[in-house]
Amino acid sequence: MDTQATSYEIQPLADSRWSEFVNRHPRSSVFHTVPWLEALHKTYGYKPIAFTTSPPGADLQNGLLFCYVNSWLTGRRLVSTPFSDHCEPLVDDPAVWSALFSLLERRMRQERLAYIEVRPKQQVFAGSTVLFHSTFLQCSHQLDLRPDLNTVFRSFHKDCTQRKIRRAEREGLIYKEGRSELLLDTFLGLYIPTRRRHQAPPQPRRWFENLILCFGEAMKIRVALKAGKAVAAIVTLRHNGTLLYKYGCSDPLSNNLGGTHLLLWRSIGEAKQEGLHTFDLGRSDPQNTGLVTFKDRWNATRSVLAYSRYTSSEHSPGNYKSSTGWKIRIAKKLVSHLPGAMFSSVGDFLYKHIG
Numbered sequence: 444m445d446t447q448a449t450s451y452e453i454q455p456l457a458d459s460r461w462s463e464f465v466n467r468h469p470r471s472s473v474f475h476t477v478p479w480l481e482a483l484h485k486t487y488g489y490k491p492i493a494f495t496t497s498p499p500g501a502d503l504q505n506g507l508l509f510c511y512v513n514s515w516l517t518g519r520r521l522v523s524t525p526f527s528d529h530c531e532p533l534v535d536d537p538a539v540w541s542a543l544f545s546l547l548e549r550r551m552r553q554e555r556l557a558y559i560e561v562r563p564k565q566q567v568f569a570g571s572t573v574l575f576h577s578t579f580l581q582c583s584h585q586l587d588l589r590p591d592l593n594t595v596f597r598s599f600h601k602d603c604t605q606r607k608i609r610r611a612e613r614e615g616l617i618y619k620e621g622r623s624e625l626l627l628d629t630f631l632g633l634y635i636p637t638r639r640r641h642q643a644p645p646q647p648r649r650w651f652e653n654l655i656l657c658f659g660e661a662m663k664i665r666v667a668l669k670a671g672k673a674v675a676a677i678v679t680l681r682h683n684g685t686l687l688y689k690y691g692c693s694d695p696l697s698n699n700l701g702g703t704h705l706l707l708w709r710s711i712g713e714a715k716q717e718g719l720h721t722f723d724l725g726r727s728d729p730q731n732t733g734l735v736t737f738k739d740r741w742n743a744t745r746s747v748l749a750y751s752r753y754t755s756s757e758h759s760p761g762n763y764k765s766s767t768g769w770k771i772r773i774a775k776k777l778v779s780h781l782p783g784a785m786f787s788s789v790g791d792f793l794y795k796h797i798g
Contacts, residue, residue: 450546451498455480455491455508464503464533466683470564473682474527475508478657483510483525485653487795492521494543505534507543509559512798518557521547525798526646528687528726529583529748530562548574551755558754565749574753581750582735584724584743592715596708600740608708611701617668618709622655626664630676630692635787637692644778644790646690651678665710667702675702679710685721686714707741 455461455477465471473479480491489510497503508530509521523530534540547559551574559574564583588595599605619626631648638645654662661681666673674697678690688710693703711722724743727734739745778789 449496450542451495453493453495455493456484460503461493464506468533470531470533471683472529472531472685473680473687474524474530475533476682478661479524481657482650482653486650489525489798494546496539496542505539507532507534514796516796519554520557520559522560522798523562527562529564531564532561544572548572558752561751562748563751564746574755577752579750579752580729581748582727582729583746583748584727584738586711586722586724586741586743588711588715588720588722592712595711598742603740604704607701607704611667611705614669614700616674616700616702616705618665618705619668620663620665622662622664626666627651629666629673630664630678633673633676633692633694634690639786642778644793645787646794647791665706667705669697669700674700675706677703677706684719685723686710686719687723688725
């Protein structure tokens with residue numbers, strides 16, 4: 444295959460074929476969609492780009508999606524896609540994958556990119572390449588919504604999930620959902636302290652404002668309240684047959700009330716009513732055994748996400764295996780001790796460089 448003659452570059456935000464392609468492709472996710480790419484571009488200035496063997500004017504048959512992360516602090520690279528749980532290469536033919544990856548190799552050399560990162564659901568192989576390859580593993584949990592709702596409920600862990608949902612109902616927790624400024628304020632009021640406890644800066648307010656703007660009804664903020672006080676909140680995103688649980692936070696002093704369990708259960712019920720087939724509980728760090736176990740107890744199928752990073756040098760800073768994890772841990776510790784206003788704003792600076 445003549446890779447130079449058959450590989451093309453397109454702009455997903457300007458090419459109407461991309462949205463149509465993503466909506467019909469069975470392996471596409473919310474992280475391939477135009478709303479996700481628009482929110483990334485509006486918030487952080489990332490430029491979406493896709494590579495395909497479909498010629499101009501023809502329906503797209505395949506696509507590799509990336510965003511340029513162009514940072515003076517962390518370098519210039521291609522990431523598929525920033526802040527995504529996964530972003531499957533929408534390519535079925537190994538020969539096509541090889542052709543598109545050859546184009547990426549040329550792009551790396553021409554533009555002196557620090558690295559190329561792909562976040563598939565399953566590990567992908569570039570075939571013959573001179574680039575160095577490393578992987579980073581994450582967990583993914585997905586719940587099958589095709590059984591009836593009672594069967595889904597009975598599949599949950601009896602003590603740790605079913606009883607928590609019943610406890611929330613007995614406590615009379617109030618459930619609210621929507622995209623109002625008040626609900627966003629309520630969510631952030633729990634999200635920022637939660638991120639501090641996790642020693643990670645919060646995404647800036649404008650990120651969530653852009654998610655609301657770009658996704659519309661496909662994005663929801665869901666809040667559980669007790670006596671008028673928010674005890675838990677989550678953000679969900681919908682694409683085709685899947686509802687994704689993307690962000691969550693809670694008041695640790697009220698976790699015994701089952702607020703998060705109620706929100707997830709109400710989300711599952713709504714997804715069933717809308718005829719969706721999958722509830723995606725998002726990714727988890729395998730070392731975060733508490734979070735992994737929490738998701739296991741929803742009877743969600745656990746799988747491994749194998750992120751792939753390609754670099755021009757075995758000792759490149761972009762290589763997962765040479766990452767200085769101790770520096771990251773120290774930075775997180777320092778960030779978590781910043782004063783309130785500084786802590787809330789530091790994410791606005793950092794995330795556009797992290798990607």
